[in-house]
Amino acid sequence: QITLKESGPTLVRPTQTLTLTCTFSGFSLNTSGVGVGWMRQPPGKALEWCALIYWDDEKRYSPTLRSRLTITKDTSKNQVVLRMTNMDPVDTATYYCAHRPYRKGPYDYWGQGTLVTVSS
Amino acid sequence: VMTQSPGTLSLSPGERATLSCRASQSVSSSYLAWYQQKPGQAPRLLIYAASSRATGIPDRFSGSGSGTDFTLTISRLEPEDFAVYYCHQSGSLVGRTFGQGTKVEIK
Numbered sequence: 004q005i006t007l008k009e010s011g012p013t014l015v016r017p018t019q020t021l022t023l024t025c026t027f028s029g030f031s032l033n034t035s036g037v038g039v040g041w042m043r044q045p046p047g048k049a050l051e052w053c054a055l056i057y058w059d060d061e062k063r064y065s066p067t068l069r070s071r072l073t074i075t076k077d078t079s080k081n082q083v084v085l086r087m088t089n090m091d092p093v094d095t096a097t098y099y100c101a102h103r104p105y106r107k108g109p110y111d112y113w114g115q116g117t118l119v120t121v122s123s
Numbered sequence: 124v125m126t127q128s129p130g131t132l133s134l135s136p137g138e139r140a141t142l143s144c145r146a147s148q149s150v151s152s153s154y155l156a157w158y159q160q161k162p163g164q165a166p167r168l169l170i171y172a173a174s175s176r177a178t179g180i181p182d183r184f185s186g187s188g189s190g191t192d193f194t195l196t197i198s199r200l201e202p203e204d205f206a207v208y209y210c211h212q213s214g215s216l217v218g219r220t221f222g223q224g225t226k227v228e229i230k
Contacts, residue, residue, distance in 0.1 A: 042221075050158075050166065050209055050221040099165055107213045109156035109171035111178075116165050 005029035007039075007100050007114035015090045015121050025083040025100030025114060032058050032078045038103035039083040040110055041074065043096040051096075056083055057106065092121045125210055127222035133230040140197040142225045144210030149190045154214035157186055157195045160224075161206045169208075170195060197227070205229050 011023035025039060032039065040055040054074040055063040064072050073086040083100060097118045101110035124147040134140055144155075152173035158166035168177040170186035173193060183198040197204055210222040 049223045050160075050211075052211075052220045103213075107154050109168050109177070109211070109213065110158075110166075111168045111171075113165040113167070 005112040009114045009117040021087045023085045036105040042099045045096040125222040131226045142195040144193040146191045150212045158209045
């Protein structure tokens with residue numbers, strides 16, 4: 004049974020760096036083809052894809068967020084970490100991590116999401 | 124860029140729902156998925172590779188299309204199907220990879 008759970012601060016000040024952790028179980032990021040992605044969703048708005056990391060440490064970033072994002076994995080802890088610098092109120096959103104079973108595949112299991120508010 | 128239409132679909136239970144997703148450039152069918160999202164919940168995978176149902180998804184949900192035009196059809200709406208639906212392409216990073224969503228609401 005695959006599960007994922009996001010954790011991190013619920014409130015971030017403008018200009019600060021956000022660090023989110025996705026802790027998962029039921030699969031390994033050592034398995035060929037597997038990836039974990041991050042998406043976000045501002046309140047009342049559509050989903051936005053942010054970043055992705057694969058089992059072989061290949062990383063992909065949204066072109067619009069690339070300069071601010073870093074994604075890393077710790078396979079021993081079954082965790083994927085997303086860092087986003089220079090946070091702004093427009094970054095207020097629910098952030099989700101999700102499992103991708105193979106390259107360019109769908110996101111078949113999602114975490115419950117974590118709401119991050121950016122405010123002074 | 125993925126563009127969904129209509130923005131909102133008002134239908135009654137038992138009716139057929141047809142949701143459209145158009146890509147600004149051709150997308151391989153292998154990389155097109157549909158998700159359902161209910162208020163306060165994470166998205167749920169319904170369809171992948173344009174027409175394959177995910178595990179546990181009822182057969183009233185079907186996907187079709189190729190190239191730039193894709194469709195999600197719900198043959199007979201059940202009360203639990205009223206939600207927001209998103210298409211997503213995973214073949215390219217250029218532009219918006221998720222559509223803006225179609226809300227299926229009770230008429």
